Amino acid sequence: MGSETLPKQFIFNEKMDKEALYSLYTDDFAYIEEIFATILQHFDADFSTVQLAFENKSMEDLKRAIHKIKPTFGYTGLLEAQSMCKNFEDQCAGAASITDITEAYIHIKNELLEAKDIIQNEHIRLKAFNANPL
Numbered sequence: 001m002g003s004e005t006l007p008k009q010f011i012f013n014e015k016m017d018k019e020a021l022y023s024l025y026t027d028d029f030a031y032i033e034e035i036f037a038t039i040l041q042h043f044d045a046d047f048s049t050v051q052l053a054f055e056n057k058s059m060e061d062l063k064r065a066i067h068k069i070k071p072t073f074g075y076t077g078l079l080e081a082q083s084m085c086k087n088f089e090d091q092c093a094g095a096a097s098i099t100d101i102t103e104a105y106i107h108i109k110n111e112l113l114e115a116k117d118i119i120q121n122e123h124i125r126l127k128a129f130n131a132n133p134l
Contacts, residue, residue, distance in 0.1 A: 012122060015080065016076065016078060016122070017078075017079045020074070021076075021077040029130055030130050036119055036122060040116075040119060043069075043116055046069045046072070047069065047113075049065040049068070050065040050066060050069060050112070054098065057098040059095060059097075059098060062101075067085075067089055076118075076122075078118065078119075081112070081114075088105070088108045091104050
């Protein structure tokens with residue numbers, strides 16, 4: 001038997017679509033770490049825009065803010081969160097007032113916060129993984 005080594009593999013959170021991540025980045029874990037870091041740098045500001053739009057009862061601003069944050073989840077393999085953003089964006093477009101979407105807003109807000117936690121944890125794990133050459 002030869003001394004062939006298998007490529008180092010990273011096991012992502014089960015909520016992340018591994019095939020989507022692979023199709024975007026192959027096995028470039030250093031690049032994935034960089035993408036996650038960039039996303040985390042902008043997440044709080046984008047999330048605050050969503051919250052402010054809701055607090056100001058601006059349906060159009062809320063729809064725009066959700067539309068802006070939605071791709072974040074595609075780039076991190078959180079396709080369910082991305083789909084939920086699309087559904088919420090559609091609800092905003094069809095709602096007569098902010099009260100019509102309050103329950104959905106609370107749900108999407110919690111989903112966004114959970115997604116941020118997942119991205120943060122995976123970023124920390126990726127940093128450790130990439131720092132270990134074996």
